[in-house]
Each structure stands twice: as C-alpha cells, then as structure tokens.
Amino acid sequence: MTSASWVPVPEGSPFTPHTLPYGVFAPEDGAPRVGVAIGDHVLDLARALGDDDTFARPSLNTFLAQGRSRWQEVRARVTELLTDSAHRAAVEPALHRADRVGLLMPFEPADYVDFYASEHHAANIGRMLRPGQEPLTPQWKHLPIGYHGRSGTLVVSGTDVVRPWGQTRPAEGGAPPFGPSARLDIEAEVGFVVGTPSARGTRVGVGDFADHVFGVCLVNDWSARDLQAWEYVPLGPFLAKSFATSVSPWIVPLDALEAARTAPPERTEELRPYLRDGEDWGLDLALEVRLNGEVVSRPSFTSMYWTPAQMLAHLTVNGASLRTGDFYASGTVSGPDAHERGCLMELTWNGQEPVTLSDGSTRTFLQDGDEVVISATAPGPDGSRIGFGEVRGRIVAGGDGS
C-alpha cells in the first residue's frame, strides 16, 4: 500500500489512505449509501466499484455478510483507486465533500453485547461500591463478563441524548424517588462489528476472530448511575443503559489495524483453553474524551485485560449463534492512571472529586447541554497514525414525567 492519495488529505486528518473506514452517508441529492472516508471526502462505493447491489444501500450489512476475503478484496481495490492517480478522472466524480453529506448509523444492529473488560475500570468500580472487599468479583480474571444491551437504541454520533427518568434508591423506609437521572455518565468504549454469522450450537474459536469481525468503532455507552444502583441486583443493568448508546459513524476494518496489534497484559490466572491467546489481539488504541471541548481523559485501550478475540470466543462458547450486524463493546476503557479513566464515576471518584472546566464550572456528572466527544487514534504502517474519527453526543432534558 502506498501512503499517498491523489485525494488531498489534510495534515492531522484521521482518514489517511491507511484507514479507509466504511460508513453510510446521505448525499445531498440521493438515498443513503455506503461510503469510504478519505481526508475530507467520502467515496461513493456503489459508483466507484459499480456494485449497487452491495453498496447502494442504507446499511453496511450486505457487505458485512460477504465475508473476509471479499472485505480484503474491496479494501485492496479502494486503495488502488485512491492512490493510483491513473484512476483519478474516473473516480473523482464519485467523491463527495464530507461537510456536504449526512452520516447515518452505519450498520443495522442485530444483538448488542457490552463487556466489562478493563481491569482498572472494574477494580475502581469495585473499590467505590464495595470498599474494604476484593475489588474484582471471583470470576473476573477467568472470563470476560458481559451482558446484553438494547440494540434498538444504538444511535449514530451527533444524535442528541435525552436525559432518562427513572426510579432511584429511597431513603430508609421511604418511597423510591422518580425523576430525571442526577448521575448521568459517559462510558468511553470500543465496539466491534460482526460480519460473518455462525450457527447455533457451534463456537467461534479465539483464533477465528478476524473471520467474523469486520471492524472497529468508538462507543459512548451513556449510563444513569442512580437508576443503575437501584435496579441492577440481581439481573444486571437495564433502564440505566437502554435509553441510548452512541456509536461513531466510521467502521475501521480490522485490516487497517495490523500495526496496532499488541500483546494483552500478563495473565495472572491460567485461562481455560477456549480463551487462551493465540495471535495477539490486544489493540494499541489511544482514546481521548472531551467534555464541552476540554480533554478530561486519555484512556488507553492497550491495558484492557480481555481482547476482542477472547470476548467473541466467550460470547459463543455456549453455542450462541452470531448474526451479521451483531455488535459488542469492550466496556469502559480505563487505564492504570487517574487521567486514563473512561467515565465520570471514576474521574470524580463517585462524585466526590468534581472535574473543574476552564470556565470555572465543575462537573460530577453530566448537565443538560453538555457535549461529550470521544476520539481515538492507533499506530498505522511506517510510523503513521490512523484515526477513528469521533463519537459525539449532547444531553438534552427529558419530558416532565407526566
């Protein structure tokens, strides 16, 4: 792959010829269709490749279902079209300026699973909620804990998030208060989009990850901590998470992440064979969380205890099938240092240590009007950086509860 495109790629753009992420865009003059981002432009794939059946569609799912060798073939062809200037005259009419198109939810989600794969996040939450006890639950280092979320409320970056209302824990003997969540939080996560399905009653091995997962995006799994504390024992979080989960519009294919692959942290418990790391599928992604424009955290994905390959192997070890469009997220990405924590609950230590913004205001949890942007970059070939773009969301007040 050459590193130069005949399409101008501005300095610092996340979308170099090494990234080539896939999304769904709405052109000014037509129906939504699949595109690839390059610099400040979006390539109309149906037009560039002459394949309307796959790409003149409002979701990536048809392409996702075509499998890994096809994903690689299309990536190779798009790379050629965008880097060999012999193609310029033919391809240029298929380019749209990114600021003139809308970006839509890139795939039709099937099931959504959220994991809990950061040891630092899980341990911090344990320390806050169960002080004096072991911070991690006994199974934590034996399997990647996960649970199903609501796929119907996955929304694309830029969608406003309505503050949820709900019940919270009452004072001793009282009735549970009902109202807007007062502890609305972010969770900076990384998401994985499944392309190739699997049959019920079979497993996807830890080594088969790249045959099933197409690509990676950014996730903000908005969480209402006060609703969660009242509802979650014994069956887990429900309304605290189900109101909205935001995803970034560009899916970075696994093939763009070869240089980002890294060994996961050393394991302190021997793993069952189905979870043993073969190839390294730790990922050296550097995340950044901005609140109203100010960086409040820089979580590193490198310290995640469980890899996405292990998450997928665990998800299917009981014979659960995969569908095209299945989506799973890592859980909050928190590193070992305080400035690497991926949610406000950790950053403010359960609301006790507010974050101060440059206008002098403070935050424990999110206020109406607050906007959160999560972005990330990763090592690319030859010392370059590739980018994931961003997932953005703003909090708006909900109804009055009547």
Next chain:
Amino acid sequence: MTSASWVPVPEGSPFTPHTLPYGVFAPEDGAPRVGVAIGDHVLDLARALGDDDTFARPSLNTFLAQGRSRWQEVRARVTELLTDSAHRAAVEPALHRADRVGLLMPFEPADYVDFYASEHHAANIGRMLRPGQEPLTPQWKHLPIGYHGRSGTLVVSGTDVVRPWGQTRPAEGGAPPFGPSARLDIEAEVGFVVGTPSARGTRVGVGDFADHVFGVCLVNDWSARDLQAWEYVPLGPFLAKSFATSVSPWIVPLDALEAARTAPPERTEELRPYLRDGEDWGLDLALEVRLNGEVVSRPSFTSMYWTPAQMLAHLTVNGASLRTGDFYASGTVSGPDAHERGCLMELTWNGQEPVTLSDGSTRTFLQDGDEVVISATAPGPDGSRIGFGEVRGRIVAGGDGS
C-alpha cells in the same frame, strides 16, 4: 362473534373461532407465509384476504407494524370468513391441513427483554440462594425487574436445544471447571410481541399497552443454572440464557383475551404513577409443563405480581424506543403452591428433592434427550376455553468442547 366455524374444530382443540392466532407456515408447495390456525387447519391469509404485500411474507412483522385498528379489522374479517358458511366455497381452497405444513418463527425479533415478574418465583429463588435473608430484593415491589436477552437465539417450538458448555464455580482455590452444563433448567414463561413502535425519548403509558402489543405466546427460557451462578454478579445472566429461548409458533392476539383479563394481586407498596394499574391487564392463563409427556407443573399466570402493561411502561419510562418485533417475556411463572412452580430449580428445590417420573427415573435437572412441552389455555367468551398451543423443545448433547 359466533362460536361456530364451518371448519371442523375437534373437541379440545386450542384453536377455536375465538382464538384465531397468527403464525408463519411453510406450505408443502411454496414459500413461508402468514397463517391463522383454526382447529386442525391453517388459513393462508394472503390468499384468503387477497393481500400478498402483508401476508405473503415469512414473518408477521409487516402486519404487526400496521397497528391496532388494522389488527382488529383483519380479525373481524377472518372471523366472518371462517364462521359464515356463505364464504366456505371461496375460502376452503386457502385452508391447509396443519399436519402437512411446517411452522416457523412467527416474527422477526428486534430486542428481547426478560422480566422477573412472579413474586413466588423470585421469592423461592431468594430463599434458595440467600437463606435467612429477605427473599425479595428491596426494589422488587417497586418496579418490574428486567434485563435484555439474546434475540438472535429465539427459536420456534420444535427446535432442538443444544446443551450449552461453559465455566462453573470452582472449588475453593481451584480453577473453574469447564464442560456441559449439569444444571440445565426450563423456565415456563409468557411472551408479548410488540407491533407498534415508539419514538426514542418518549414513554408508553401503562394505559397504552394494547396500542403497542399485538399478542401473546408461550416461552421456554432455557437456563443453565451452574453457568449462571458463576457469571452473573454484577451484570446479570449472560451465557446461562443466551444459547436458546423457545417460543410457541402461534401468537394469540390481545383481542382474543378479553375474557381472560383479571385484576393483578393486591399491591403492598404504593406504586409510582407511571406503574399504577388502570385497566386490569392481569391475565388468567393456566399453564401446564410436561417433561417427557408427564405433567410436572401447572403454573397459573393469575398470580403474577406485575402485568404486561406495567412491564411495557417500565421498559420505556427512561425513553427507550420500541421497534416492531420487540419481544418481552414475563419471567418464570410460578404460583403460590408447590405444583405451580415453573422451573426445575424450584420444583426440585435446587436439586435437593428430585422429581420422580412414572418409569421410576428421577430428574433434578434436564438430561440429554428430555423433551419439555409447555401449553396453556385461558377463558374465552361464553364459558369457552381458548388455547395457546404449545412450545416444545428437546435437549441434545453439545460438542466435546475441543
């Protein structure tokens, strides 16, 4: 509605002219399409109503999305066609013998939520797992506890269920064992199919239940208790439930259940306004659970603490949207008496009191080859009974774990 059809309805058939449930069938000579069950026959709706766009489809979703007034209009028309013998000559060619067609998954599931709405079930589980403590968690009588399940592994009645493998709790200090679940259980439940969607950021009121929910079916939410015990703290059940959930092929419309409506049990805690019962949406359904042909339980839905209208109001109170095809289940239906318990964990008191079958064999949990059938009836008009048919599933051994 008259009570007689010109189609012969055998004595004891669940599918009288008062039931008229909807499903998807595969005729011997064509593609899957929507049908209505009557006695031992299935009516091809596309052919009978001349509406291929809605009914010549492999799922109910298009019809579900058309909304309540359309559901009522079609039910009235089908009732007329099947009870007025003037239509016999025209309609008879659209009838298939039920034993000559295959029954498929009746709807394309969007999100799947499982509740925990039986006080007797929740209290029994509490007594077994937390002896000496309050059997119900503090929020139990303030809100219907629920969690998201895996919609991709909802399967239609008759589909074999592969015994899941997984990790279980280790002996003190040891490694977690890995193998086939040794505590595979049933959960006899009732499911609710959503037709009319709702917008994100809005709520569906407890009084709007019948505008959104199309109908009711039977559910067996197979559960691996040993996997669940090891994995479920703090984020809830995951692999213990995600391998398969069986549903009955016939969806009984709410309009068939007017005579089954009943008041829910008296509330001992004052409910928040969004959960206050308006119309009575308790349902007087009599379930029966058979294991290898022998009745092992007769759970009554009448004693369920939370109504399906309350479940829906709670599910959406945080602004979570509904999609056509959303599905939610009641959780295990257990009545106050020992013979009304809806799962083996309760029936055998956590495996301590095996069930004895007439061949002298005993069961604590399910063995390979065991077949479970859950059926139900409800009061119909004029002292009649209407039926739900059944949900059936057989356990088969899983792979060797390699």
